[in-house]
Amino acid sequence: MRKNDDKVIIEKLRNLETRNEAxxxxxxxxxxxxYYHIRRMVIDHEDANDxxxxxxxxxxxxxxxxRFDASIYTWLYRIATNTCLNFLDRQKRMSTFSALSxxxxxxxxxxxxxxxxxxxxxxxxxxxxxKLPTKQRLVFNMKYYDDLKYSEISEILKTSEGGLKASYHxxxxxxxxxxxxx
Amino acid sequence: MKNLNDIKKENNFKTPAGYFDTLNNEIKEKxxxxxxxxxxxxxxxxxxxxxMAASLVLLATGIKFGLHTFVDxxxxxxxxxxxxxxxxxxxxxxxxxxxxxxxxYEYLNDTEELYAASNIxxxxxxxxxxxxxxxYELLYE
Numbered sequence: 001m002r003k004n005d006d007k008v009i010i011e012k013l014r015n016l017e018t019r020n021e022a023x024x025x026x027x028x029x030x031x032x033x034x035y036y037h038i039r040r041m042v043i044d045h046e047d048a049n050d051x052x053x054x055x056x057x058x059x060x061x062x063x064x065x066x067r068f069d070a071s072i073y074t075w076l077y078r079i080a081t082n083t084c085l086n087f088l089d090r091q092k093r094m095s096t097f098s099a100l101s102x103x104x105x106x107x108x109x110x111x112x113x114x115x116x117x118x119x120x121x122x123x124x125x126x127x128x129x130x131k132l133p134t135k136q137r138l139v140f141n142m143k144y145y146d147d148l149k150y151s152e153i154s155e156i157l158k159t160s161e162g163g164l165k166a167s168y169h170x171x172x173x174x175x176x177x178x179x180x181x182x
Numbered sequence: 183m184k185n186l187n188d189i190k191k192e193n194n195f196k197t198p199a200g201y202f203d204t205l206n207n208e209i210k211e212k213x214x215x216x217x218x219x220x221x222x223x224x225x226x227x228x229x230x231x232x233x234m235a236a237s238l239v240l241l242a243t244g245i246k247f248g249l250h251t252f253v254d255x256x257x258x259x260x261x262x263x264x265x266x267x268x269x270x271x272x273x274x275x276x277x278x279x280x281x282x283x284x285x286x287y288e289y290l291n292d293t294e295e296l297y298a299a300s301n302i303x304x305x306x307x308x309x310x311x312x313x314x315x316x317x318y319e320l321l322y323e
Contacts, residue, residue: 027206039195056209118194
């Protein structure tokens, strides 16, 4: 369905004269979805704001590499995910010698952040998600919150659908265990 | 025992008021700035080469017009100069180079006068030639 919606944009992308207009359409259409995808991974609004902007800049500067038979949505998701993973890696390395792990710092942000308005159960759920390994967390968020199909996640993460299903299943089990122990 | 399905799926992450109204414009501005910066950084990368090329053009122009100003525009090899080159055959330098051979040549050609002016005998001439001009022995015969 999304692929059909993007047909007009892709046609405009092919033409150099309408390429900028097409990219504006892409920004208007996907910026919010990408922001929340990133936000769920980095928790902090300012970080998410920087990363979503960086992702679109990367997408624009790499427009020539876009395969016109591919989906704009999965292509953007892939760029945003890689930008996000690089950021998380950097943050983890920087927090190697600090008393709190990076995940604990993020959990504290959920507790104290003025831009998180969930109840206690929602906070517990977010903390449980933060306990997952980064890639498992990514798969869980994409499936659970973004409602992506396994085939789409597979295209974005370049992982087999079987592996993704197993990863999601383990993630759900860990989250349920955490919630019930809390 | 709670399952994930028992928890309401909701988005609890909030943004500052009006954030998404300005986000798209911020992204477009950032792209414009980054592209401009990239273009200017491209100029920075190629700046030394651009300056070098400009210097070479200036140098070439300077040499071309400078030579016209300071050097005699007449061609180095012209009508009168070609005659001079032709006359080099008679120059002192060549004369010195071939002096020995010419003396001997004149000597051979002026034998009549020399004979008349001197009392040199044939045997003495042969002996002299055989000592100093071995290669001419055959000619003499």
